[in-house]
Structure formats: C-alpha cells, structure tokens
Amino acid sequence: MPRPYRLDIQDHCTACTIPKSGLFCNLSQTSLAALDEITFTSVYPKGSVLFVEGEQPRGVFVLCSGRAKLTTSSSEGKTLIVKLIEPGEILGASASILGKPYEVSAETIEPAQANFVKRDAFLRFLGAHADASMSTAQQLSEKYYSAQREIRSLGLSQSTSEKLARLILDWSERGETTVAGMRLKVLLTHEEIAQMIGTTRETVTRLLSDFRRKKFIEVKGSTLFVTNAGQLRALVST
Amino acid sequence: MDGAAIATSLSGAETGVRWKPGATIFRQGDLPGGAYLLRSGTVELIFEARSGEAKPFRLAGPGQILGLSSVVMRRPHDCSARVRTTCEIAFIEGRTFLAGLETDPTAWLSVLELLSSEVDAAYDDMRNLSAHVLSFRAKR
Numbered sequence: 001m002p003r004p005y006r007l008d009i010q011d012h013c014t015a016c017t018i019p020k021s022g023l024f025c026n027l028s029q030t031s032l033a034a035l036d037e038i039t040f041t042s043v044y045p046k047g048s049v050l051f052v053e054g055e056q057p058r059g060v061f062v063l064c065s066g067r068a069k070l071t072t073s074s075s076e077g078k079t080l081i082v083k084l085i086e087p088g089e090i091l092g093a094s095a096s097i098l099g100k101p102y103e104v105s106a107e108t109i110e111p112a113q114a115n116f117v118k119r120d121a122f123l124r125f126l127g128a129h130a131d132a133s134m135s136t137a138q139q140l141s142e143k144y145y146s147a148q149r150e151i152r153s154l155g156l157s158q159s160t161s162e163k164l165a166r167l168i169l170d171w172s173e174r175g176e177t178t179v180a181g182m183r184l185k186v187l188l189t190h191e192e193i194a195q196m197i198g199t200t201r202e203t204v205t206r207l208l209s210d211f212r213r214k215k216f217i218e219v220k221g222s223t224l225f226v227t228n229a230g231q232l233r234a235l236v237s238t
Numbered sequence: 239m240d241g242a243a244i245a246t247s248l249s250g251a252e253t254g255v256r257w258k259p260g261a262t263i264f265r266q267g268d269l270p271g272g273a274y275l276l277r278s279g280t281v282e283l284i285f286e287a288r289s290g291e292a293k294p295f296r297l298a299g300p301g302q303i304l305g306l307s308s309v310v311m312r313r314p315h316d317c318s319a320r321v322r323t324t325c326e327i328a329f330i331e332g333r334t335f336l337a338g339l340e341t342d343p344t345a346w347l348s349v350l351e352l353l354s355s356e357v358d359a360a361y362d363d364m365r366n367l368s369a370h371v372l373s374f375r376a377k378r
Binding site: 072073074075080082093094095097098100103104123126127130133134136137138140141142143144145147148149150151152154155156158 | 285287291293295306307308310311313316317339340344346347349350351353354355356357358360361362363364365366367
C-alpha cells in the first residue's frame with residue numbers, strides 16, 4: 001500500500017512502532033488507550049499550516065513524526081520562529097487550556113503525522129489522567145524556558161554571532177556523533193534561521209561562511225557538522 | 239482555582255512572609271527548592287548575563303506563583319526575582335507541591351492554566367522585544 005509522504009503512519013498510540021522519545025509518547029498504557037479514543041489520525045505535507053495565531057482554539061495536535069515550527073508576527077509584520085517542535089510534543093496546548101486564541105502559528109517543516117484532539121476531549125482527558133497532565137505541564141514549562149531564553153538573548157546585549165552559535169549548539173544536542181563532528185540535519189532556510197535569532201538572511205549567510213572559514217562548522221547540502229564545539233561555546237556568553 | 243487557592247490546597251500555606259523592597263527571592267541559576275506564591279506586592283523578574291549586565295523584563299503581581307516551571311522541570315531558575323514593593327510571599331516546598339498534585343488531580347488543570355499563562359506572557363514579550371530589536375537594527 002502506498003504510504004503518504006513516505007511516512008510510517010501510526011493509527012494507535014498503544015501499538016506505535018516509532019521509537020518513543022517524546023514526553024507524550026511515554027504515558028501509561030491506560031492513558032495511551034484513552035488518547036487513542038479521542039484522536040483523529042492526520043498526515044500533512046511540508047508547509048502545512050496547522051493553526052494560525054489569533055484563531056480560536058479548536059484543539060491540540062500531537063506530533064507523531066516530522067517536525068513543525070511555531071511562529072509569531074510582530075506588530076510590524078516581522079516573523080519570528082519561537083520554537084521547533086519535535087515528535088512526541090503537543091501543539092496548541094496553552095491556547096486550548098486557557099480557551100484563548102492561539103498565541104502562535106504552527107506549520108510543518110517536513111512531512112508530518114500530527115494527530116488532532118478536540119479541545120473538550122483534551123481537557124476531559126487531562127482531568128482524568130494525571131500522567132498526561134504532568135507531561136503537558138513539562139511541555140509547557142519547556143516552552144516557557146525556551147521562550148525565556150529567546151527573550152534573554154534578545155534583551156541582553158548579545159551579538160548575532162553569539163545567538164547563531166548558541167542555536168547551533170542547541171541543535172547539536174540532538175545531533176549524531178561522527179568522526180567529522182556532530183552531524184545535524186538543518187531543515188531551515190537561512191531566512192528561517194534569521195527568524196529564529198532576530199536578524200536578516202544576509203547576516204546568517206555571512207556568519208555561517210565565517211564559521212566555516214574558521215572551521216567551527218562544515219556544511220554539506222542540508223547537513224551541518226559541528227567541528228569545533230569548544231570555539232562555538234566560547235562565543236556564547238549568557 | 240487561582241494561584242493562591244492552588245497553593246493553599248496543595249501546601250496548606252495560608253500565610254506568607256513579608257519581604258522588603260530590594261530583597262532577592264531567588265537568583266538565576268539557583269536550584270529550585272520550591273515555588274513562591276505572591277500574595278501581595280510586586281516582584282521584578284530579571285535576566286543576568288555573565289558580564290554582570292542585568293535587565294528587568296517583567297513584573298509579577300498578587301496571585302502569581304514564581305518559579306513554577308522550574309519546580310515542574312526540576313531545573314535551575316532561568317531568571318532572578320527581586321522584590322520591588324513590599325510583598326507577602328508564601329513558600330511552597332517543591333516536593334510537597336508535586337506530591338499534593340498526585341493526591342489532588344483536580345488541581346492539575348489550574349496548574350496547567352497558570353503555566354499556559356506564563357507561556358503566553360513569554361510569547362508576548364518575545365513579539366514586542368523582537369519588533370523593538372528589528373526596528374532598532376533597521377534604523378541603524
């Protein structure tokens with residue numbers, strides 16, 4: 001049978017064959033079975049908008065595979081990427097819990113399975129399953145930490161090279177160790193990297209060239225090798 | 239249930255301790271022993287750089303629980319908290335707080351609401367700050 005977007009689609013959390021790395025994947029079997037009852041399996045191509053900032057919350061998406069980005073727009077229309085979402089994370093939780101419009105937009109950056117759960121069903125599920133509440137609390141706290149770190153880097157006098165170095169070091173935590181250095185798959189364009197650190201596309205291109213020339217990193221297509229993490233760490237001051 | 243009701247329900251913390259302006263409640267990088275329920279007064283949340291630069295970025299008011307996400311994540315505080323106007327603050331020991339949630343699951347939704355509000359506030363700050371930084375750069 002053809003597989004949409006070559007995704008290994010999972011219809012049931014209780015029988016999921018994807019390695020369970022995300023917080024929401026590690027719930028008890030009872031909670032996963034309850035989640036199965038309220039979940040709508042959905043797959044999306046790259047670039048699909050799951051929800052838009054300002055929209056009334058319909059529910060949450062549990063990202064099973066693929067990655068997504070959360071973005072917000074300033075009053076002047078500038079886009080800022082506030083977080084990249086990994087499999088096992090939920091999207092739209094804070095708006096659904098508060099019953100307020102989504103604070104951010106969510107868009108897939110690669111083909112993804114993002115299962116939808118209606119808001120009412122999600123709230124009932126949280127009320128009945130303490131481990132799901134704990135997992136949601138941890139994810140909200142993680143998003144808060146991540147946002148605070150961005151605010152700190154925007155607010156304190158951090159140079160753009162520091163911000164880019166910190167971003168690459170953050171990514172390298174989930175990279176693969178190779179003889180050539182930590183290997184990362186970069187799914188973002190230079191424009192999107194610029195939106196993550198509050199700068200321009202031209203500056204990102206210039207700084208990446210600079211890092212390559214100094215042999216801090218090596219770039220082959222969309223693969224990035226961190227060849228001198230120590231020098232990148234030395235750039236990060238906060 | 240607001241922050242005060244949750245704190246009272248989970249820890250029995252009916253009253254707080256008075257803190258004078260200028261006092262530091264916790265420092266960025268400290269491990270969280272617990273969370274702090276602000277019953278009255280205002281607290282400044284401050285980012286500190288290694289260079290010594292410190293920047294207040296948000297004010298917290300009555301009903302807010304400071305350090306809640308650090309307790310949930312068991313991670314060091316990501317900012318410092320300093321008393322701005324005289325405060326009454328009740329301390330909720332972290333383990334007591336989490337143990338209380340296990341025995342009273344109905345309190346979870348209120349905790350999630352508080353955390354969601356913190357996330358929303360942080361996104362709001364990001365939006366405002368990025369607009370300011372980008373327009374400043376464009377003018378240079």
